[in-house]
Every structure is written in structure tokens, then in C-alpha cells.
Amino acid sequence: MEKYITKYYEIEIRIAPGVSHAGRIGATNVYNPAMPTINFILADGTEHAIEGELDTPIMYLARRNALQGILAECGGACCCATCHVHIDPDWMSKLPAMKDDERDMLEFAEGVDEFSRLSCQIKITDEIDGLVVHVPESQY
Numbered sequence: 001m002e003k004y005i006t007k008y009y010e011i012e013i014r015i016a017p018g019v020s021h022a023g024r025i026g027a028t029n030v031y032n033p034a035m036p037t038i039n040f041i042l043a044d045g046t047e048h049a050i051e052g053e054l055d056t057p058i059m060y061l062a063r064r065n066a067l068q069g070i071l072a073e074c075g076g077a078c079c080c081a082t083c084h085v086h087i088d089p090d091w092m093s094k095l096p097a098m099k100d101d102e103r104d105m106l107e108f109a110e111g112v113d114e115f116s117r118l119s120c121q122i123k124i125t126d127e128i129d130g131l132v133v134h135v136p137e138s139q140y
Contacts, residue, residue, distance in 0.1 A: 036054070036124050036126055036131075037052075037130060038051075038058050040133050040135055041133070043069060043136060043137035043138075048067060052124045055124065055125075056124050057119065058119045058122045059072050060120075061124070067135065069139070070082075070139075071139050072120065076120040078102060078121060083118050083120045084109040084112070084136060084139060085136070086133070086135075087115050087117050087131070088131075088134065090132070091128065095117065098117065099121070110136070115134075
């Protein structure tokens with residue numbers, strides 16, 4: 001796997017195992033696996049199934065797709081709690097354990113319960129393909 005960093009974006013190129021790409025990149029030699037899908041359910045009941053790149057925080061996925069309800073005022077630095085979401089109970093065991101800084105920030109969020117997480121702290125993996133995320137009506 002090769003990574004290229006441009007002025008604004010990090011681009012990751014995945015090459016099929018055993019394929020030389022020296023001087024040529026085409027549809028036949030670029031490995032493009034299916035991306036995991038995250039299912040966002042907004043406060044009004046609207047559902048959005050969005051595919052995302054591996055290792056991307058689900059907060060970025062929501063913001064890139066202009067989903068209402070995830071403000072992300074700190075840009076993903078885990079210092080504002082305005083990306084607070086509720087994870088569907090069936091999915092909680094598939095997520096990594098909450099770290100202390102996330103737990104501390106959730107003290108400032110509204111409507112926190114045992115299924116609350118900060119979406120900036122949940123990275124997309126193959127294991128959470130199909131994750132169901134409930135977005136609260138308000139972050140304040």
C-alpha cells in the first residue's frame with residue numbers, strides 16, 4: 001500500500017497483491033475493496049447509509065455528507081463533544097473501548113446514556129460495516 005500526500009489530502013493507493021504498477025495505473029491493477037457502510041439515523045427518522053474509507057472517523061463521514069446534527073466544532077480533536085451520537089445497542093460490543101478523554105468530554109454533552117459515543121473517536125473498520133448510529137436532535 002502506498003500513500004501520497006498532497007497539499008490538502010492524503011491519498012492512499014491500494015495495489016492488488018503481486019501486481020507491478022511501475023509507470024502504469026489502470027482499472028486492472030488497482031485493488032479497490034468494497035468500503036464499509038455506516039447507517040446514520042437522524043432525529044427526524046431520516047436514514048442515510050454512507051460508505052466510508054477504512055480508518056476514517058465516522059464524524060468526518062457525517063460532515064463530508066452534510067448530515068444535520070453532528071456539528072464537530074473542534075474538527076475531531078475530542079475537545080468539544082458536539083459530535084455526540086448514540087450507537088445502536090447491538091453494535092456497542094463491536095466498538096473499541098472508550099478512552100478517558102472521550103469519557104471526560106461526554107460529561108459536557110446533552111442526553112448522554114450508556115450508548116453515547118463521540119463520533120470523532122470511532123474509526124471505520126471492516127468489523128463495523130453496517131454500524132447503526134443515532135444522531136441526537138441537538139448537541140446543546
